Amino acid sequence: MSEKFNVPSELPRYPRSMWRTITTLPTFPELSEDIKVDAAVIGAGIAGVTTAYLLSLEGYKVALIDAGHILDGTTGYTTAKISAQHGMIYSEFLTNYRPEVARSYYEANAEALRFIRDMVETNGIDCDFKEETAYLYTTQDDKLDSLRKEFDAYQELGIPGEWHDSLPIPVAVKGAISMPGQAQFNPLKYLKFLVEKIVENGGLIYENTTIEGSVYGKPIEAYTVDEKYRVYCNEMIVTTHYPFWNVPAGYFARLSVERSYALAVKPETSFEGGMYLSVDDAKRSIRSASLEGEEVLIIGGENHPSGKSTNTFDHYLALERFADETFGAQEIPFRWSAQDITTLDKIPYIGPLSSDYPFTFVATGFNKWGMTSGTLAGLILRDNVLRRSNPHMDTFNPGRFNDKSMNQNVVTTLKMAKELIKGKFSGAHEKISNLEPDQGAMVRHNGKKVGAYRDPEGELHLVDTTCTHMGCETAWNEAERSWDCPCHGSRFSYNGEVLEGPATDPLERIQE
Template sequence: MVNKYRQDKLPESPNSYWTNYDELPNFPKLNTDIHVDAVIVGGGITGITTAYLLTNAGLKVALLESDRLLNGTTGHTTAKITAQHDLIYDELIRNIGIDRAGMYYESNMEALNFIKKTIELHEIDCDFSPQDAWLYATTEKYQEKIEKEAIAYEKLNIKGSLVDSIPFGIEVKNALIMSNQAQFHPVKYLTALVKQIISKGAQIFEQTTAVDVETRIQRTVYTSEKFSVTADYILACSHFPFYEGIGLYSARMHAERSYIIAAKSNIKYPGGMYLSADEPKRSLRSVTINDEEMILIGGESHKTGQSEDTLKHYEALEVFGKHHLGLEAISHRWSAQDLITIDKVPYVGKITQGQDRILIATGYRKWGMTNGTHAAILLSDLVLKRKNNYQDLYRPSRFYPIPSIKNLIVQNANVVEQLIKGKLQLSHITTESIANDEAAILTIDGERKGAYKDKEGKIHIVDTTCTHIGCEVDWNRGERSWDCPCHGSRFSYTGVVLEGPAEKPLQKYDYKMIDNLTSDDSGY
C-alpha cells in the first residue's frame, strides 16, 4: 500500500507501476527452428501492435522478446498518448519543411485515434482517459520558444491555445495547450492485444534473444541459443535495432534516460497532462493506484551513462513534488530509456536500400505511445504492400543536411570523448572500502574493472569495457546497473545485457582469484 513509504524515503528498488499488472501471460523460450511469414523482434508497443495488425491480415507471425513482454521502454513510460511532443513543430518546420512537419503531427494523431478505436472495438479496460496536453515555460527564454511553437501550431492547423497560467502552484510565463489528447495504462491495453494475437495463432517467445540475421539463402533470424526463424519479412522493433545492416544506426542516434515517481498528493489533481519546456524537464499526469488518485512526476533526462549519481534524479523529482504538489508519499519509482535520431524523427521502414524485407522501427524520442503505434501501422502496410503516405517521412535512409550534419558531428564527438575519458580513468579504491549495495571502479593489473557489493556483502566484478564498441561503462546507482555513455547499452551488476546495442555480456571475474593478487599488482 502507498502509506508504507515514509515521506523522506524513496522506494528502495525501481518498480514500474505498469509492469505490476499480472494478467499478461507467460510464454516459453524458442527451442526449435521455425518458419513464418513475418518474424517480429521486440515485445513492446511496436512489436505487439504490428503482430496484432499482421495476424488480423491472416499472416503467420512469430514474436521474439529477449526478456518479458512489455518489460522494456513500453512498460516504463509515462503513457501519454499525444502528438504534443515537447517543442518540436517550429523546429521541424525550419529543418524539414512545413509539409513534413504537418505529416508528423497527422501521423501521431492517426496513432492516437487508432488506439482509441482499438480500445472501443475490443472493449478494453485500460484506464483510457481523454486529456488536454499542456507545455509550459517558467523562464523568458522558453516563453519565447513556446510563442514560436504556438505560431507553428497555427501554420499546421493544430488546435491549440496559448495561455498565461496552469492550474498548479507553479509560476509560469505561458503555456501551450493541445486539446483532445489522452492517457492510459499501456500494459492493460497491450495485454488485450496479446490475447487477440495468440487467439489467431501467432507464436510468442520470451527469454529469446535475437542476435543476427542471415540473408544469403533465405531471411533468417538467429537467436543466442543457435535456433533460427526463417521468414519472408524480418521486423526489428527492439528499441535499438538488434541488426543494423549497413545503416550505421549507432552513429545516428543517442540514448537518454529519464525518471518517474508515482506520488500521493494532498491536492486534488486538476486534470490534464503537463510538460515543462525548460530544463530540467518536469512531466505530470494523474494515475489511479489502489483506488487512490496519484500523480506521476517525471523528468531529469540525461544521456545514458553520463550522470554522476542517478539516484539524485529521483530525489530531485521528490523535492519538486513536495514543493509544488503537496507530495505526501511515493509508491513507485522507475526510469526509462529511449533513442533520439539526429533529426528527431523516428526511423521506420526498410533498414537499408536493397533490403526491402528487413524493416526497423526506432528512435521515438520518448514519445513511444504514438510514435510506436504509428510505426506499427507503417510496418504492417509495408509488409502487406499497402500505400502509406508517411513512408518517405520516416524512411531510415533519409538525410536532411540541417540539422543532421551538425548533430552527427556533435553526437559522435561526444562518443569519442567518452571513449577516451573512460580509458584514462584509474582508481585506488579497494573492495574493503565499498559498502554493501554499493559499487566502485577498481584498477586491477592496470585495467579498469567494476565491483558491486550486494546486500549480503558478496562482491561481483566485471570488466567495464562495453562489448559494443569498447567504451567504458559507469555505475548507475538508481538502477544498480552498468551503463555505457557512448550508445546506451546497459548491463546488470553481473554483466548480463539489459539493453542494446551490445549483444554480449560483460566479462565476469572470480573475486577470490583477484583477491589473491598483491596490492601493488592490483592497484588496490
C-alpha cells in the first residue's frame, strides 16, 4: 500500500529509471575554462553521443557538453525498443505526403537499426541487444480499419510485415501487424561504449555545464550560463532534446511535448517474446528486459501533453492494473516517466538550424522513437558536418514546410498563448497550512499565488511558478515531485532547479 497516495498499490514510492540504476556510467568534470574545438555537441543523450562518436571517428576535435550528467535526459528513461514500426505512421505519411517521404522515413530508421546492430556485433558490446519481432495491435473494433490501412501502407511501401488475428501474449486482439527483425537493448550500456570511444578518440566531455546561448560567427561562440565560459567551435550541434534558443527558426511554435510512463514488472506468467505496442485509446507498450539475470517486463504507455495531467500518479496505477491483469505482477522494482517531443508533421528535425546558419545543426522531435531517430541524427549530422550527401537529408531537413504543418504551427502557437493566459488567471487551490508532508500545490502566500512543496521532513519550499523559458505557468507533477511547464516541457525540481530544458534558469525561490 502506498502511504502517500492511499491506494492499494505495489508501486515504488519514488521514480527511478531501471537503466540508470543498473548501469554504471563514467563521470566528467565541469567546464572551467574557455576552449576551442572543431565541433561542439551540446546535449549528451543518444543523439549527441552518437553524433560526437561519429565525428570523433572522422578525426574531428569534439567537445560533448551536458547540463547535467550524460545520458540522464530522456535517453536514460526510455523503454529502448529499436524499431522502424512507429505506430500507424506509414498510412498517415502516405495520406499527407509523397510516397518517397514515407519510404525514406522507413529506410532511414531501418538503417539506424542496422547501424546499432553492426556496432554491437563488430565491437562485442555487452548491452543485452536482442532481435525481436515488433507487433502493432488493437483490442478495439473502431481501430481495426485504421490498422488495416496501416497494413496496406506496408504493402504499398514494400515494408516487411504480416497480418495476425492473435498474439503470442495473453491480450485478446482484434488484429495485429508484425514487423520482423527489430530489436531491444539496454541503451545506456550501448551508449557507454560510444562515450568511452569518444574519449579514446581525443574528445572532451563536460558535465554540469549548461549552454545558455551562442554568438554566430567564425568561429561560433557557445557560452555557458552568465557567459562564464566560452566554447569556440567551427560547427555547433544542438542535441539538447528541446533546442535552447527560441529564435531563429521558431522551434517553440513547431514542437509539442508529451509525458509517458513505464514500469519494470516481474511477471507471474512466462513471456513468449516479442515487442508490442497498442494503437488503442489507452496505449500500451510491452517488451522484456534483463534485471540481474532475471526477466522483467517493461510496460509503458499513458501519454499526455506535459504539465497537463492533474493526477500523474494515476497513470502509473493504470499501467500497474494492466500489467497485473495481463501477466500477473509479482513485484514492481522500478517506475519512471519521461517526456519526448513531436514535430508538426511527426518527422524529426535533423539538419542545419536554418539556411542562414549553415554551421549550426539541430536534432529534435523524435516522437518517442529516439533509439532509431537519435542514431539516425548522428548519421545525418555527421554527413552535414562533412558536407557529404545523405539520401535522407531532405526528408528530415528542419527547413521543410508544407501547408499542413504551417496550419499546425498556428494551432501550436495559439495553444501556447492559451496556456500563458490560463496560467496567469487560474486560482490557487490549497492553503499552505493544509499541505501534508510530501505534498505540493499552488497556494496563496502574502497575497500572491506561489508553488509550494512540503518535504517529508516537514520543510516548506516555495517558488514562483512562472517558467523562466517563456513565462508560462508551470503545474505540479505529484508523481515526480516537479513543476512542469505545459508550453514547452521545461521541468523544475520542487525547489526550482532546472531538471529539463529548454529553460536554462531556475524558478525564483520565495522565502517563507
